[in-house]
Amino acid sequence: MASTLRPYLTCIRNTLDAAMCLQNFPCQEVERHNKPEIELKSSPELLLNPVLICRNESEKCLIETSINSLRISLKVKQADELENILTKKFLRFLSMRAEAFQVLRRKPVQGYDISFLITNYHCEEMQKHKLIDFIVQFMEDIDKEISELKMSVNTRGRLVATEFLKQFI
């Protein structure tokens, strides 16, 4: 499993490096408005082809680019029901606090667990390679955190079960 992680992350990193070439582009339809074109999708000429990178059936990353914005959607692996609920709870927790992350989207794209929206303003304020590092590191941290949470829940359950059965001895 670990052998496919590095190539997967490297592929995502390289794709983001190529896709994160954003510039300011005012809205073509409404005067004096500046909107992320990837969210509107009203002008096909401003959109690039989306790229889907799959590690396996359950883990994938969708990168959608436009002239002034980029959307990254992630599907995290969920091996069993416990991981499923832990992932849902944790990612929903993060999404609700999206303002702390600036680049996080409040609602994930349908079919995915979490989404980022990066605009040209983010690229102006932040360094591009640091932003990519953050996204990749975030993906690693999420996987690690879900695994640790699952282990902690099982360990707690074991301790509680032990204490319950000790009362009979």
Add this chain to the structure above:
Amino acid sequence: MACIERASPALNQILLKLYSAEKPVEIDHHLYEFGSFKYHILCQACEPQVAYLSISTPPLCPGILTSNKLSSYTIELIKRLCPGVVEIAEATREGYQLTLRLNLTKIPRRNDYVKVIKEISTVHSVILSSQLKEILWNFNSDDAIKGMHKPIKLAYNPREPFFVIRQPPRIIAVFPIRFAEKSDVIISTAFFQELVDVGSLDKYTKAPPCSWSAIPPPELRGEAFEDLSTNGGFVSFDISAHHVDGKRLDKTVWNLLNFNAYVRFHVKTTKGFIQRRMRKRLENLVEVLHHTESEQDNEQITRHHGCSCTKGLLVKSSKYNILKQRWGNLGRKLKRIHFRVKIQGFGRFRQRWLRLPKFSSSRGYTKLG
């Protein structure tokens, strides 16, 4: 956790307060507790050394224990609770099954009084345990002859009944598990798998073997549909003679009565633990994004005349903006201060000496390093 402790915390507290009161206190309290228990405590100022404790409890098994009165075995066990202090009153208070007369003067004055009051507060666990023991001992002989042992439905908490089936030489206790939320079901299922795993270890051979299944066990076939429809499966414990031997009987009975409450408490605390951990992880993830201090120390920021080739940081320093905003607000407030007494020349003094320092802007010419 109130429902698992044998002593009722509320009753314990009231009795301690009554006992340690310096002046005669009048008390007339009604208490309602887990398992539909009702207490009434009465103490009058004219008789401060005596308190009356009335208890009412629904029958543990409505199908078998049809009478509302407590059995003689239960009464016998209650009499053994602090014999000098607790007496059963002849006249039971209306609406209650039992009234106890507590003689507070007979409670020892030294450190033992806490222990004695705690023992009196365990009266509800004595009643429940004795009822379950009676049910387990008295079984229908007709059923035994035919080889059928009908499951007995017990309702300590009316919404969470469980079943007890006598199959000599063992007794099987089956708990149907139901939760409102799916996440609770999954957490509890993980717990039951750990319970079965731990129970199979050599170290816990003396504990009753337990098993979990998603479908009703064969012993419950024929029971009502609403009792068998669950989303958390069924947990079964095999109780043998060893587990109900001597002093172990009380512990076993009490653990069985409180198993559902124990599971729910574990699920609730696990959810709290997950929430705390997520919050802590959020702080770590956000810290990575806003980490600028170590980068500022390492980089040399050199600004040259005519151009600002500042090496960009990961995030615009938010601390700088916040400080600038606060100084700006303070400055505006100072300017707006309206002095009632006008002092000539103070305006100029304020302009010259009470001016706030300006911070260098990003386009300024500052050489560091």
